[in-house]
Amino acid sequence: MAIKLFIVDDHYMVIEGIHTLLQNEKNIEWMGHATNAASCLAFLQTNRPDVILMDINLPDKSGIDLCKEVKENYPGVFIIGLSTFNQQSFIEKMMVSGASGYLLKNATQEELVEGIETVAKGKQFLSFDAALALRKPDNGNNRPVITRREKEVLELIADGMTNNEIAKKLFISSTTVDTHRKNLLAKFECKNVASLIKAAMQLNMI
Amino acid sequence: MAIKLFIVDDHYMVIEGIHTLLQNEKNIEWMGHATNAASCLAFLQTNRPDVILMDINLPDKSGIDLCKEVKENYPGVFIIGLSTFNQQSFIEKMMVSGASGYLLKNATQEELVEGIETVAKGKQFLSFDAALALRKPDNGNNRPVITRREKEVLELIADGMTNNEIAKKLFISSTTVDTHRKNLLAKFECKNVASLIKAAMQLNMI
DNA sequence: CCGGCAATCCTCTAAAAACAGGATTTATAA
DNA sequence: TTATAAATCCTGTTTTTAGAGGATTGCCGG
Numbered sequence: 230m231a232i233k234l235f236i237v238d239d240h241y242m243v244i245e246g247i248h249t250l251l252q253n254e255k256n257i258e259w260m261g262h263a264t265n266a267a268s269c270l271a272f273l274q275t276n277r278p279d280v281i282l283m284d285i286n287l288p289d290k291s292g293i294d295l296c297k298e299v300k301e302n303y304p305g306v307f308i309i310g311l312s313t314f315n316q317q318s319f320i321e322k323m324m325v326s327g328a329s330g331y332l333l334k335n336a337t338q339e340e341l342v343e344g345i346e347t348v349a350k351g352k353q354f355l356s357f358d359a360a361l362a363l364r365k366p367d368n369g370n371n372r373p374v375i376t377r378r379e380k381e382v383l384e385l386i387a388d389g390m391t392n393n394e395i396a397k398k399l400f401i402s403s404t405t406v407d408t409h410r411k412n413l414l415a416k417f418e419c420k421n422v423a424s425l426i427k428a429a430m431q432l433n434m435i
Numbered sequence: 436m437a438i439k440l441f442i443v444d445d446h447y448m449v450i451e452g453i454h455t456l457l458q459n460e461k462n463i464e465w466m467g468h469a470t471n472a473a474s475c476l477a478f479l480q481t482n483r484p485d486v487i488l489m490d491i492n493l494p495d496k497s498g499i500d501l502c503k504e505v506k507e508n509y510p511g512v513f514i515i516g517l518s519t520f521n522q523q524s525f526i527e528k529m530m531v532s533g534a535s536g537y538l539l540k541n542a543t544q545e546e547l548v549e550g551i552e553t554v555a556k557g558k559q560f561l562s563f564d565a566a567l568a569l570r571k572p573d574n575g576n577n578r579p580v581i582t583r584r585e586k587e588v589l590e591l592i593a594d595g596m597t598n599n600e601i602a603k604k605l606f607i608s609s610t611t612v613d614t615h616r617k618n619l620l621a622k623f624e625c626k627n628v629a630s631l632i633k634a635a636m637q638l639n640m641i
Numbered sequence: 642c643c644g645g646c647a648a649t650c651c652t653c654t655a656a657a658a659a660c661a662g663g664a665t666t667t668a669t670a671a
Numbered sequence: 672t673t674a675t676a677a678a679t680c681c682t683g684t685t686t687t688t689a690g691a692g693g694a695t696t697g698c699c700g701g
Contacts, residue, residue, distance in 0.1 A: 240519065240540040242547075246452030264541075286519070313446065313492070313519065334446040335470075341448075376647060389630030391687060405649050411689075421657085421689075424595030426632040427641065435633065582677060597657065611679050617659080618677095627659075627687085 231258040232349040235278035237269040237295070238262065238311060239288050243334060247282065250338045257345060266290035266298075273303055279349050282332070285312045285319055293322045300327030307348040320355070330354035372432045373416035380434070382409040387426050387435050437464040438555040441484035443475040443501070444468065444517060445494050449540060453488065456544045463551060472496035472504075479509055485555050488538070491518045491525055499528045506533030513554040525639075526561070536560035578638045579622035586640070588615040593632050593641050 234257050238244055244262045251257050260278050263269040266289050269281075281299065285292035296308050309330040310323035320331045329348040332341065336356045347354040375383065385395045392410065396403035410422075419425040429435045440463050444450055450468045457463050466484050469475040472495050475487075487505065491498035502514050515536040516529035526537045535554035538547065542562045553560040581589065591601045598616065602609035616628075625631040635641045 240449075240452075241543060242452035242456065242540050243446075243448045244452065245455040246446075246448035246450065249451040249455045250448065334448050337447060378648065386629045387633045389626050389633075391627070393687085401648085402650055404651060407688080408649080414689080420595050421597070421628075423592050423628045423632050426629050427593045427595075427636065430633065430636045584678065599657090607678085608680055610681060613658080614679080620659080 231256055232280055232345060233258045233260050233278045234280050234282065234345060235260045235269075235272065235276070236262040236282045237264075237266070237287065237292070238282070238284040239264045239286070240284070243284070243311075247341065250341055251345075254342055257342070264288075266295040269295065270298070273299065273306070277303070278306060280345050281306055281308045282311050282345075283308050283328075285310055285314075285323060293319075293326050296323060296326040296328050307351070309344055309348055309354070324353075330356075332356045372434060373418075375413065375416055375434075379409050379413055379416075382406060383413055383425075383429060384435060386410065386413075386422060387429070437462055438486055438551060439464045439466050439484045440486050440488065440551060441466045441475075441478065441482070442468040442488045443470075443472070443493065443498070444488070444490040445470045445492075446490070449490070449517075453547065456547055457551075460548055463548070470494075472501040475501065476504070479505065479512070483509070484512060486551050487512055487514045488517050488551075489514055489534075491516055491520075491529060499525075499532050502529060502532040502534050513557070515550055515554055515560070530559075536562075538562045578640060579624075581619065581622055581640075585615050585619055585622075588612060589619055589631075589635060590641060592616065592619075592628060593635070 234251070236244055236247060241264075244264075248259060251259065260276060261272070263272055266287050269283075283292050283296060283299075287295065292310060292312075296310070299306060299308060307329040308327065309332055310320070310328045311332050311334065312319060313334045323331055329351070330344050330353055332344050332354075333356050336344070340356050344354040344356065381399070382395060385398065390398070392403045392406045395406045399406070414420070414422075414425055417425050417428045419428055426435070440457070442450055442453060447470075450470075454465060457465065466482060467478070469478055472493050475489075489498045489502060489505075493501065498516060498518075502516070505512060505514060513535040514533065515538055516526070516534045517538050517540065518525060519540045529537055535557070536550050536559055538550050538560075539562050542550070546562050550560040550562065587605070588601060591604065596604070598609045598612040601612045605612070620626065620628075620631055623631050623634045625634055632641070
């Protein structure tokens with residue numbers, strides 16, 4: 230029985246490309262596509278694909294969130310993350326959110342087909358470069374784990390606010406803000422705010 | 436006579452997608468594709484397309500540099516920038532480097548065909564969203580003009596160096612570094628380094 | 642129940658940055 | 672040639688941060 234495939238991506242070129250690449254695969258049945266999260270969810274109310282190829286950048290919602298939502302409601306649907314970025318953090322997030330695989334948009338036809346067939350069996354599949362990125366133990370792409378409050382303070386620092394200003398805004402003491410600041414510097418292994426903000430932005434945490 | 440089209444993009448899915456979208460366009464002749472800058476240049480030594488669709492992110496060289504190079508050697512070839520990002524700065528750079536147009540990867544088939552036909556006539560073409568991004572008069576995307584030295588100092592600040600460290604590195608006085616720092620803050624209209632670094636990174640200046 | 646963590650608050654010191662005024666030299670463009 | 676701009680350097684003061692040391696409360700999971 231053919232694998233029923235659905236695609237969520239806001240780029241027509243990519244949708245068409247995948248469609249073409251899979252045209253001659255008799256084992257894969259093209260169910261259609263959505264260009265945003267909302268119409269994907271609408272589609273799932275009346276249809277049940279085996280595999281969804283899902284872009285991680287969607288106009289209305291991140292693929293990571295959509296992935297989580299789909300897996301909660303339809304755990305039998307296997308999801309493959311799709312992106313141009315082979316950043317460890319993205320891939321990890323996608324997999325943590327319940328994806329069964331991750332394909333880069335420069336994947337070859339062979340990788341694409343192999344990926345779809347592999348996850349349809351319930352196994353995991355990572356495209357070559359994605360697997361490489363994940364295997365790198367410590368490439369600086371590792372995000373430090375920061376708390377809600379720390380993230381809040383981080384963003385206010387990035388907005389140019391001083392400890393005192395942040396303290397007033399959050400209704401806490403400026404020494405508390407300072408503690409959060411110091412913890413952020415420690416977690417990011419930075420010696421001052423300049424490098425902190427740079428690091429945080431490079432890791433897409435602001 | 437049909438418009439001879441060549442594509443430079445490292446994503447097979449996109450190449451296939453465009454190919455499919457243009458399949459029935461008798462007015463457009465598909466010459467082939469390259470997945471990096473080097474093979475694009477090699478192709479141009481023996482071939483002369485009318486229009487090149489060029490991704491701004493290539494593995495070996497930025498599309499912006501490749502664009503410049505192609506236009507220098509083959510001014511008769513019209514180039515359309517291709518990207519998922521509709522950031523003013525990217526679009527501007529591409530156009531300044533000699534591109535005749537800019538298409539987003541979520542462009543429709545109509546936009547794609549219209550774009551190719553328009554630039555083939557020597558005119559400019561921007562896809563709808565790209566044009567929107569460019570038309571925004573003062574959206575904070577405007578980069579301040581900074582000098583070479585200021586940029587140098589900006590980067591060292593972002594690396595977490597203090598005025599003294601920068602001074603030693605550049606063999607200048609720390610007061611000079613401080614002046615550059617002050618000028619940077621003034622030009623970016625920021626009140627401290629945190630917001631400066633954030634602004635500079637958002638404008639892709641670091 | 643206890644250990645660990647998040648979030649809060651504190652003191653003190655030294656270093657650094659922000660703020661406010663300058664000035665000089667050199668090169669380049671009008 | 673006369674502005675103009677870039678890059679250099681200076682003296683102050685005030686504010687803010689960084690660094691080092693703490694402590695308390697409350698919550699959650701093993």
